[in-house]
Amino acid sequence: MTIERIAPALFVLLWSTGWIVARYAAPHADPLFFLCLRYVSAAAVFVVFCMIVRAEWPQTRAQWWHATFSGVLLHAIYLGGVWWAIAHGVPTALSGLIAALQPLLTATVAPFVVGERLSGGQKLGIGLGLIGLMIAIVPNLMALEPEQIAAATVPLIVNVVAMIAVTAGTLYQKRYLQTGDLRTIATLQYLGAFVVTAPFVLLLEDMRIVWNFEVFVALAWSVFGLSLLAVALLLYLIRRGQVSRAASLIYLVPPTVAIQAFLYFGEELTLPMIVGTLVVVLGVYLTNRKPKAVLPT
16 A cells, blocks of 8 residues: 555544543643744754655745745644634534635645646536535534634635635745745744744733643644654655645544544534535545546547
């Protein structure tokens, strides 16, 4: 079994654990401060690794800029926005729904930015993914009190901006970083994310963190499981195929999180969530299915 075959499923499984990590870490650390620690740690690990394997660094100033700026979009604004929004009242289900709108936005913008054209089956798959996501999440949203939504207006806006940022970062990665060593690119991305996030930590937070077992586990998994493996897989998928296909995998993340929450925390796994997940899986399959080769006549 090749990495190309297992990469999509492995990416979804790893990426979805970010929500579990957030739940573990939130009571013990300020979100942006925790992310800064994650960025610095990930960058340090990548630097050592790049030195050991003698990975090639970007050769031009433009390449350094593209790598660094993509990290600002993919990590500083996206992760920072989502973590801050959840910490300030945005319900997890609603945040997941906003983040999962990325594939639809990506598919809409990709033809104009990177010249991708989607087939009818891919458009149908993206539409089914959105429908399945709505089936899975809307019943939970209907149970929320209006006051809960009203109190989170600003965090909701931040969450939407974060979703737009990761869409822009994915497209930026596809357009400007199709060449170069992914290991050194990832290093620069985390350094860029840290430089942009650190001032907001000083302005908005008290740098609160309680060093206990939960924090150590959350930080270790954030660095090695998410920042190294999951992000490397995302960059690999973007480089190997259509950006819309890679983005469509995000549809699978909220249902996968719900399953993990059921297994780890005993949260209820409802019938709409199960049905919606099946529809999402069908949608992602249609979006990522390779077209049949046409035999010459």
